[in-house]
Amino acid sequence: MNSLVLHPMKEVRVIVPGEHQGFVIEIFDALHISGYTIIKNLAGKGHHGLHTSHTMFDETESRLMIMTVVSEEKVAPILAGLAPLFGRHSGVMFVSDVSVSRLEYFSESSKK
Amino acid sequence: MNSLVLHPMKEVRVIVPGEHQGFVIEIFDALHISGYTIIKNLAGKGHHGLHTSHTMFDETESRLMIMTVVSEEKVAPILAGLAPLFGRHSGVMFVSDVSVSRLEYFSESSKK
Amino acid sequence: MNSLVLHPMKEVRVIVPGEHQGFVIEIFDALHISGYTIIKNLAGKGHHGLHTSHTMFDETESRLMIMTVVSEEKVAPILAGLAPLFGRHSGVMFVSDVSVSRLEYFSESSKK
Numbered sequence: 117m118n119s120l121v122l123h124p125m126k127e128v129r130v131i132v133p134g135e136h137q138g139f140v141i142e143i144f145d146a147l148h149i150s151g152y153t154i155i156k157n158l159a160g161k162g163h164h165g166l167h168t169s170h171t172m173f174d175e176t177e178s179r180l181m182i183m184t185v186v187s188e189e190k191v192a193p194i195l196a197g198l199a200p201l202f203g204r205h206s207g208v209m210f211v212s213d214v215s216v217s218r219l220e221y222f223s224e225s226s227k228k
Numbered sequence: 229m230n231s232l233v234l235h236p237m238k239e240v241r242v243i244v245p246g247e248h249q250g251f252v253i254e255i256f257d258a259l260h261i262s263g264y265t266i267i268k269n270l271a272g273k274g275h276h277g278l279h280t281s282h283t284m285f286d287e288t289e290s291r292l293m294i295m296t297v298v299s300e301e302k303v304a305p306i307l308a309g310l311a312p313l314f315g316r317h318s319g320v321m322f323v324s325d326v327s328v329s330r331l332e333y334f335s336e337s338s339k340k
Numbered sequence: 341m342n343s344l345v346l347h348p349m350k351e352v353r354v355i356v357p358g359e360h361q362g363f364v365i366e367i368f369d370a371l372h373i374s375g376y377t378i379i380k381n382l383a384g385k386g387h388h389g390l391h392t393s394h395t396m397f398d399e400t401e402s403r404l405m406i407m408t409v410v411s412e413e414k415v416a417p418i419l420a421g422l423a424p425l426f427g428r429h430s431g432v433m434f435v436s437d438v439s440v441s442r443l444e445y446f447s448e449s450s451k452k
Contacts, residue, residue, distance in 0.1 A: 271380060
């Protein structure tokens, strides 16, 4: 594989309270997402939800961002997996276009 | 609102010396931007400005990144609000396309 | 230069084990990339490479992300410069579209 080629993929970032890190990781594992990077101890102010009167993030609550890169067909399953968490707790998911070196990093199958 | 739909928005990231965090937050507040996330204690090397002979960021100076997600029409007002800061001090603003779950997080109005 | 205009550029993010920070910075310096921001002490799980049986990132290994913004023609030289590192060690590079305020920050020439 030519290491000098960039491959279009989807970057997924999930911001959740620190206590829900394990829930997100379990979804990634179930979807055979082979790697991710975590930025911990983020500060910030919460968003007010449309249907809730409380601040989505407590200002004193630790939150973190979990980043991964996946093929496009993984985006919907991740969102579906996170829906129960988002339904009960704070958290948000961002999706953006990204090109990556080393496509093999992001492939769950080593046989391809 | 269908929580499994992703909505196109603009991600805005502002990198400034730590001492200017409050200035950026005040602009966000004035524009009714209801949430943001901060990554503190970034390291890095400064950029040399075109019209200045000094390094924009002192290498020993703490800087931070403030991230938010807004609708496209908020981008220009944020940039206008930051102009006085950027005119006198170091700092830069990045804008990129992002899709988000939970659009209500990023809506300043709960009536929509 | 109108500080209220946003300019299309490429954001490059490189994630490597902390010990290879210097290697990446040397490539940036050689390409006259005048500034970058580093997020240190990232956590995460490694990616398994296609051609390797070992985890690309040791889970206990510190890694960091080095971010910069460049014009499009710099992307390929960065990737070429990183190839020797990626050939022997773990690491990955992401490229995405971004618009920036203050284009002069990202211009290596002060004469333009």
